[in-house]
Amino acid sequence: MTIEKDFFRQVMGQFTTGVTIVTARSQDGLAGLTVNSFASVSLDPPLVLICVDLYSTALPFIRASGSFAVNILTSKQENLSQCFATTSSERYEHFCHASFHVASTGSPILDGALAFIDSRIVAEYPGGDHVIFLGLVEAMGTNDHAAFAVEEEQGQSNLIDLKIREAGHSNNQNHIEQKSPLVYYQGKYRHLTQDYQRPSLAASYAEDVK
Numbered sequence: 001m002t003i004e005k006d007f008f009r010q011v012m013g014q015f016t017t018g019v020t021i022v023t024a025r026s027q028d029g030l031a032g033l034t035v036n037s038f039a040s041v042s043l044d045p046p047l048v049l050i051c052v053d054l055y056s057t058a059l060p061f062i063r064a065s066g067s068f069a070v071n072i073l074t075s076k077q078e079n080l081s082q083c084f085a086t087t088s089s090e091r092y093e094h095f096c097h098a099s100f101h102v103a104s105t106g107s108p109i110l111d112g113a114l115a116f117i118d119s120r121i122v123a124e125y126p127g128g129d130h131v132i133f134l135g136l137v138e139a140m141g142t143n144d145h146a147a148f149a150v151e152e153e154q155g156q157s158n159l160i161d162l163k164i165r166e167a168g169h170s171n172n173q174n175h176i177e178q179k180s181p182l183v184y185y186q187g188k189y190r191h192l193t194q195d196y197q198r199p200s201l202a203a204s205y206a207e208d209v210k
Helices: 005-012 059-065 078-083 089-097 201-208
Strands: 020-026 029-035 038-042 047-053 067-072 115-127 130-142 145-151 157-163 182-185 188-191
Touching: 020 059, 029 047, 029 059, 029 089, 047 059, 047 067, 047 115, 059 067, 067 130, 078 089
Parallel strands: none
Antiparallel strands: 020 029, 020 067, 038 047, 047 130, 067 115, 115 130, 130 145, 145 157, 182 188
């Protein structure tokens, strides 16, 4: 039996995801692509995975660099998501005019992102018409915190938390802009509402066992 592609997309579209832009830097320059096939894999060691289309122009950059950064977008970055999902000169020649900085691997960290994960590729697997990359987290952060991996004597790496103080900005939580994520559902961008908020079972359990 053959599963129709359109119906497969329709069914998978029922699963709500966040939206990310995966970036990489190689000797040939910068590359980025919009990705929602992203997931955390392991806490110890910290591992994440992404899935990249075999025909993506970003694929050679990711392989050549041996690393990638996952930039989790805010609800105000829909235009960036659209740009990095198109085949345009804005994307290929101008990196969608996105401003960025770097953390650990040299992969671009997009300014204003909700969070980022900077990873070194430790494995690559075939995934049909996609490639699955497994990344070991070298650095990660939000708009006010970051953590960088350091090697221990046993050869293991730990993430060390650092407090970020941006020039001209206070670390006081009252002055940190509260951002919301960009969401994708049924083939459309969505924004979360703040009307309903409730701790998950996992969060409640974590509080109980402290």
